[in-house]
Amino acid sequence: xxxxxxxxxGLCLFGLLIQGSGALVVLVRLMKGxxxxxxxTPQASNSDNLAAVTVVVPSLNEVERIxxxxxxxxxxxxxxxxxxxVDSNSTDGTREKxxxxxxxxxxxxxxxxxxxxxGWVGRPWALNWGFEHSSPDSExxxxxxxxxxxxxxxxxxxxxxxxxxxxxxVSLSPQFILRSPGEWWxxxxxxxxxxFRFDVAGIRQPDQDSVMANGQCFLCRREVLxxxxxxxxxxxxxxxxxxxxxxxxKAGYKVGFLDGAKIIKVRMYEGMxxxxxxxxxxxxxxxxxxxxxxxxxxxxxxxxxxxPIPLTMxxxxxxxxxxxxxFLSGWLGLNVFLLLVRFGxxxxxxxxxxxxxxxxxxxxxxxxxxxxxxxxxxxIFLSARQKPKAWRGRVYS
Numbered sequence: 075x076x077x078x079x080x081x082x083x084g085l086c087l088f089g090l091l092i093q094g095s096g097a098l099v100v101l102v103r104l105m106k107g108x109x110x111x112x113x114x115t116p117q118a119s120n121s122d123n124l125a126a127v128t129v130v131v132p133s134l135n136e137v138e139r140i141x142x143x144x145x146x147x148x149x150x151x152x153x154x155x156x157x158x159x160v161d162s163n164s165t166d167g168t169r170e171k172x173x174x175x176x177x178x179x180x181x182x183x184x185x186x187x188x189x190x191x192x193g194w195v196g197r198p199w200a201l202n203w204g205f206e207h208s209s210p211d212s213e214x215x216x217x218x219x220x221x222x223x224x225x226x227x228x229x230x231x232x233x234x235x236x237x238x239x240x241x242x243x244v245s246l247s248p249q250f251i252l253r254s255p256g257e258w259w260x261x262x263x264x265x266x267x268x269x270f271r272f273d274v275a276g277i278r279q280p281d282q283d284s285v286m287a288n289g290q291c292f293l294c295r296r297e298v299l300x301x302x303x304x305x306x307x308x309x310x311x312x313x314x315x316x317x318x319x320x321x322x323x324k325a326g327y328k329v330g331f332l333d334g335a336k337i338i339k340v341r342m343y344e345g346m347x348x349x350x351x352x353x354x355x356x357x358x359x360x361x362x363x364x365x366x367x368x369x370x371x372x373x374x375x376x377x378x379x380x381x382p383i384p385l386t387m388x389x390x391x392x393x394x395x396x397x398x399x400x401f402l403s404g405w406l407g408l409n410v411f412l413l414l415v416r417f418g419x420x421x422x423x424x425x426x427x428x429x430x431x432x433x434x435x436x437x438x439x440x441x442x443x444x445x446x447x448x449x450x451x452x453x454i455f456l457s458a459r460q461k462p463k464a465w466r467g468r469v470y471s
Contacts, residue, residue: 079399086401089385094408096377100270101415110276113333113425114246116227117234125155127229127293128212130204132160132197134468136220137167139341144175144182146224146338153229155212159220160185160200196468197289198314202305208296215299217292217315221340222248224291228337232293235332239278242298242327243319246291246334247275251428256346258439262423263379263446264349267357267454269419270379271371275333282323284367286331289315291338298327311361312462320362335426354453355462368458372451380451382412383444416444 129147133140147157159172161184169184176182187203190196201217208215214233218224236244250265252258272286280286292315299305307321308314323329343349360368389406420441427440463469 082397083399083401086399086405090401090405090408093377093381093385093405093412096374097408097412099374100378103270103273104415104419106277107274107422109278110274111235111239111278111332112276113336114231114235115336116225117231118227119151119153119230120234123153123230123233125152125211126213126233127153127216128155128204128208128214128296129157129216129218129229130160130201130208131157131218131220132162132200132204133164133168133172133220134162134196134200135164135166135168137164137171139221140168140171142223143218143220144171146222146226146228147218148175148179148182149226150224150229151227153233154181155209157182158185158204158208159183160187160204162187162190162196162200190468194309195312195314198305198308198311198318201289201314202309205299205304210296213296215294215296217289217294219290219340221342222290223251223339223341225337225339228291228334231337232291232332232334236293236330239330240328241330243287243292243294243322244330244332245287245289245293245315245319246332246338247288247426248290248338248340249335249426249428251339251341251430252440253436254345255436255439257343257349258436259443260346260446260450261349261353262420262427262440262443263450264353264357264453265423265426266379266416266419266443266447267375267450269423270375273331275331277331280329280331282329283320285316285319285323285329287315287319287329288331290340291334292319294322298322298325301325308361313356313359313361316359317362339428350453355457355460358454358458360458372455372458375451375454378412379416379447381448382409382416383448385409386413413444416447420444 161169163186172184176184185207187200190199205215232244232246252261273280302322302325305318308317311317319329343352386409389402392402
């Protein structure tokens with residue numbers, strides 16, 4: 075092939091313009107973080123919120139992970155009216171742990187949901203079951219995942235933030251607990267696919283048309299849930315938290331997503347393989363996103379996260395081989411800039427990882443996680459083309 079200067083210049087100009095437009099979108103989004111709300115911190119109880127909250131915890135065979143969640147919820151103060159653990163007939167000893175906690179803290183109650191109806195995913199079904207069996211006197215419903223570790227003062231903190239910001243629904247980003255080398259390398263790259271597509275946690279005026287949410291800690295006004303029909307609008311969604319949050323925002327209510335790294339931790343998956351399989355299959359958020367928006371997000375991720383490393387190597391190699399063109403140099407400069415931004419983001423998200431494990435033998439791989447970016451973007455593409463057939467111990471047709 076004849077690599078003429080005109081041909082090379084045209085190709086590099088095209089790449090520079092296309093990739094540069096994606097970079098501009100991401101930079102505008104990240105700049106919003108400069109004025110975001112600071113991470114929430116544990117707060118003392120407020121007597122105005124006496125018995126204001128019903129906590130709902132869905133569970134299915136969580137015996138190895140649920141104890142820190144039960145202990146953390148037991149440490150919450152008098153904002154909590156009741157803690158309903160909705161168990162889907164666990165067979166591994168989960169129910170016994172719940173009953174043991176209920177024997178020492180009367181706020182805990184074990185519920186068993188009915189068999190999963192057609193068209194429902196297990197998690198929203200259990201959450202809706204808890205909502206429908208909750209006390210009508212609770213002003214707020216707080217969904218908490220069984221693999222989380224709520225810190226003392228968490229509920230008081232999130233309630234205070236919701237009231238200060240006027241949120242009808244607010245969810246939190248957690249602090250992640252990672253252990254294995256593969257997790258430290260892959261998980262931050264997967265997390266970055268969310269940060270490039272959506273506003274970072276704590277933005278004071280989030281885009282209500284594309285809000286982000288996290289069901290691991292998901293607080294909503296009871297009257298709002300009642301008006302939207304509980305969790306039914308997200309019944310069949312494998313990203314029910316984002317689906318429900320966007321439905322509530324479209325109904326005219328104010329939705330927020332805040333940084334909760336100092337008040338809630340989570341150990342989601344065991345190892346790199348489980349992180350790739352389980353978290354990777356839901357990160358595309360296709361159940362909460364139109365097909366046009368989804369492919370727009372995939373294009374954006376390709377431009378700003380998937381391509382910078384291979385393109386930097388390719389373009390630098392071209393210059394080393396003697397190719398010379400101002401557009402080629404500009405395109406290389408853009409990709410180097412994107413890599414600098416990406417590595418700089420590691421400093422921004424480091425607080426999202428538990429320091430207890432950040433000094434371990436594997437934690438240094440966190441700083442090399444940008445090299446996992448092409449794989450993370452490929453995982454989102456794979457997930458976007460597939461409908462999950464198994465999720466958290468359940469098989470779906």
